[in-house]
Amino acid sequence: MNEWYDAPVSLLHGVGEERAKAFAGLGIETVGELLEYFPSRYEDYRVRDLTEVKDGERVTLAGTVYGEPSVRFYGKRKSRISVKLVMDRVVVTAVWFNQTFVKSRLSPGKEILVTGKWDKHKLQITVSEMTETDSDRAQKRGELAPIYPLGGDVTHTLLRKTIQQALRQYGEQIPEILPTDIVSRYRLMPRPDAIRSIHFPQDAENGRQARRRIMFEELFLFQLKMQALRRIAREQTEGTALQIPMEELRTFVKSLPFPLTDAQKRVIKEILTDMRSPYAMNRLLQGDVGSGKTVVAAIALFAAVKAGFQGALMVPTEILAEQHVQSLTGLLSPHGIQVALLSGSLTAKRRREVIGALQMGLIDVVVGTHALIQEDVFFSKLGLVITDEQHRFGVEQRRILRNKGLTPDVLFMTATPIPRTLAISAFGDMDVSTIDQMPAGRKPIETTWKKHEQFHQVLEQMREELVKGRQAYVICPLIEESEKLDVQNAIDVHAQLSQVFPEYGVGLMHGRLPAKEKDAVMQAFLSGEYAVLVSTTVVEVGVNVPNATFMIIYDAERFGLAQLHQLRGRVGRGSEQSYCVLIADPKSEIGKERMRVMCETTDGFELSRRDLELRGPGDFFGTKQSGLPEFKVADLMSDFKALEVARQETAALVEKEEFWKNKEYVWLRSYLKREGILDGIVFD
Numbered sequence: 302m303n304e305w306y307d308a309p310v311s312l313l314h315g316v317g318e319e320r321a322k323a324f325a326g327l328g329i330e331t332v333g334e335l336l337e338y339f340p341s342r343y344e345d346y347r348v349r350d351l352t353e354v355k356d357g358e359r360v361t362l363a364g365t366v367y368g369e370p371s372v373r374f375y376g377k378r379k380s381r382i383s384v385k386l387v388m389d390r391v392v393v394t395a396v397w398f399n400q401t402f403v404k405s406r407l408s409p410g411k412e413i414l415v416t417g418k419w420d421k422h423k424l425q426i427t428v429s430e431m432t433e434t435d436s437d438r439a440q441k442r443g444e445l446a447p448i449y450p451l452g453g454d455v456t457h458t459l460l461r462k463t464i465q466q467a468l469r470q471y472g473e474q475i476p477e478i479l480p481t482d483i484v485s486r487y488r489l490m491p492r493p494d495a496i497r498s499i500h501f502p503q504d505a506e507n508g509r510q511a512r513r514r515i516m517f518e519e520l521f522l523f524q525l526k527m528q529a530l531r532r533i534a535r536e537q538t539e540g541t542a543l544q545i546p547m548e549e550l551r552t553f554v555k556s557l558p559f560p561l562t563d564a565q566k567r568v569i570k571e572i573l574t575d576m577r578s579p580y581a582m583n584r585l586l587q588g589d590v591g592s593g594k595t596v597v598a599a600i601a602l603f604a605a606v607k608a609g610f611q612g613a614l615m616v617p618t619e620i621l622a623e624q625h626v627q628s629l630t631g632l633l634s635p636h637g638i639q640v641a642l643l644s645g646s647l648t649a650k651r652r653r654e655v656i657g658a659l660q661m662g663l664i665d666v667v668v669g670t671h672a673l674i675q676e677d678v679f680f681s682k683l684g685l686v687i688t689d690e691q692h693r694f695g696v697e698q699r700r701i702l703r704n705k706g707l708t709p710d711v712l713f714m715t716a717t718p719i720p721r722t723l724a725i726s727a728f729g730d731m732d733v734s735t736i737d738q739m740p741a742g743r744k745p746i747e748t749t750w751k752k753h754e755q756f757h758q759v760l761e762q763m764r765e766e767l768v769k770g771r772q773a774y775v776i777c778p779l780i781e782e783s784e785k786l787d788v789q790n791a792i793d794v795h796a797q798l799s800q801v802f803p804e805y806g807v808g809l810m811h812g813r814l815p816a817k818e819k820d821a822v823m824q825a826f827l828s829g830e831y832a833v834l835v836s837t838t839v840v841e842v843g844v845n846v847p848n849a850t851f852m853i854i855y856d857a858e859r860f861g862l863a864q865l866h867q868l869r870g871r872v873g874r875g876s877e878q879s880y881c882v883l884i885a886d887p888k889s890e891i892g893k894e895r896m897r898v899m900c901e902t903t904d905g906f907e908l909s910r911r912d913l914e915l916r917g918p919g920d921f922f923g924t925k926q927s928g929l930p931e932f933k934v935a936d937l938m939s940d941f942k943a944l945e946v947a948r949q950e951t952a953a954l955v956e957k958e959e960f961w962k963n964k965e966y967v968w969l970r971s972y973l974k975r976e977g978i979l980d981g982i983v984f985d
């Protein structure tokens with residue numbers, strides 16, 4: 302990378318302290334960042350043949366002022382100036398509203414450029430911008446002028462001028478960073494040209510090509526990181542080939558309360574193969590809500606422990622941690638496996654005990670929230686890390702573990718069915734296993750959509766289930782856990798339902814309860830003491846109470862489809878018919894469509910596809926768990942083909958020995974270094 306690229310913008314002629322500060326406000330501090338501050342669109346200032354221009358279109362015209370302008374005042378401080386403009390073959394009228402100051406600039410015989418809305422019938426242009434042809438502006442040059450997302454003290458004129466200055470000073474030195482054969486095979490514009498043309502395209506096609514090149518480059522670099530990670534994980538061969546006692550494992554599987562589905566068997570095979578191989582597993586396990594991922598995790602943990610290693614299960618919430626500890630203890634402790642909880646709710650004393658026991662190897666499986674692998678926690682022999690629901694186990698976590706001398710197998714479980722586009726974007730560095738089958742005997746959850754005014758009817762429907770001894774969730778929306786209003790909402794609904802169902806226990810759960818109380822409430826619901834649980838979305842992921850067959854989701858229009866599906870997945874976990882009622886009065890067409898889609902399908906993959914269509918990839922994972930890369934130019938949806946190409950090319954590239962040695966790739970290697978991908982790794 303050229304040094305000037307990372308140099309401060311004040312290096313440029315004409316940029317002093319003051320301007321450098323203004324640029325910093327846009328996140329531009331270096332020359333490189335300035336050149337890569339791309340325009341979001343272009344304003345078309347090209348002078349066109351009037352016969353081609355449609356009525357109402359924006360157009361730039363060049364002409365000579367003919368005669369004196371006429372000024373008319375009307376209303377309160379309103380004015381209209383008009384003047385004749387002589388062009389090549391026609392005379393048109395140029396009109397300004399409320400801009401009396403232009404009058405002095407409109408002397409007869411003056412050549413001007415005007416940009417504005419064209420009225421084909423009156424042969425008239427309503428001017429929004431004007432320049433005299435001797436001034437230096439994008440409009441004058443008759444260009445496609447770049448329009449940037451701006452704010453603060455930076456004007457378009459300043460930004461354009463400074464970028465031009467940077468291009469003058471350094472344009473010739475912008476390096477090509479992609480391998481030359483890729484540039485030629487995909488007919489990409491060379492980088493120096495692309496950087497110039499994306500800011501100042503010669504014409505629309507030139508701008509498109511520049512954009513295409515930059516888009517490809519972004520996806521290429523992104524996928525290169527992923528593929529390098531994959532290769533590196535494979536290179537790390539020390540001590541992770543587990544010797545799993547298969548006979549004992551088979552006995553364990555037979556002892557489970559149910560036979561595994563074929564899909565479960567298949568993914569377990571894939572996982573075990575990884576664990577027995579000498580490289581670190583990096584696998585994504587996706588399976589719809591209720592497809593039975595927990596037992597797969599239990600089997601993998603069993604295998605790791607019996608091979609002489611420890612296992613860790615990381616989860617996003619305390620509730621889920623507690624629940625997993627319970628179910629894993631139930632499954633594993635009869636086989637002499639010690640399971641412990643390590644979470645924020647422990648007392649300092651208990652926490653010290655657990656950490657000590659982990660370090661001494663007295664605990665085999667530890668379950669907790671993400672702090673689990675951090676700071677003061679050490680393992681005696683960590684062999685397997687599993688993350689359940691929404692935990693991205695990325696570069697940073699691996700680095701922490703590597704620093705502790707650990708390269709465990711990692712399994713990432715998610716119930717958010719990820720469409721392929723997003724899967725290879727967000728998880729392109731991983732192998733993927735999919736549970737595409739539900740345990741036998743499951744009945745699809747019957748979902749209906751009701752208006753708020755029908756709430757009491759819905760409660761009667763709920764009563765029928767309660768009478769049968771079943772349990773119910775009532776979910777109240779929560780946009781942000783700290784939002785008073787929404788917690789209040791759950792509290793109100795709880796008060797209301799306690800009155801409607803005095804004969805049943807009604808529990809209340811929300812994120813603000815102290816951990817102890819959350820635990821007590823959850824226990825009471827699990828044991829059946831509470832027939833009804835009024836809750837915010839804290840029960841969204843993982844919670845498993847098979848006797849719950851009825852769910853009401855209040856203000857359902859506030860949730861995304863993926864989230865509604867997760868919530869709905871809390872019921873239908875046993876063999877009984879379950880029901881989900883969405884209470885919503887959505888205003889928008891999209892909102893209504895979402896409710897209809899929810900009622901139509903219970904297939905998470907289908908839903909996620911529809912969700913993606915309705916919301917776009919940015920919102921897909923929700924803000925909490927995005928993990929998706931942000932691109933300046935590329936778009937994961939529309940540039941899907943390029944993404945696929947980038948993935949294939951980078952996957953092939955990192956396998957080549959030349960990539961790690963040859964001079965041609967030095968920029969890409971230093972990029973990987975800067976991104977922290979090569980931390981602690983020596984390849985050269």
Ligand code: ADP
Nearest residue numbers: 559560561562590591592593594595596740845
């Ligand atoms: P998820 O994939 O959403 O995490 P869980 O692992 O919580 O799903 O499983 C949902 C329910 O299905 C649990 O009650 C679990 O005991 C049960 N289950 C899992 N696998 C099977 C199976 N093969 N046959 C019957 N029930 C199963």
Ligand code: MG
Nearest residue numbers: 594595689843
């Ligand atoms: Mg689960």
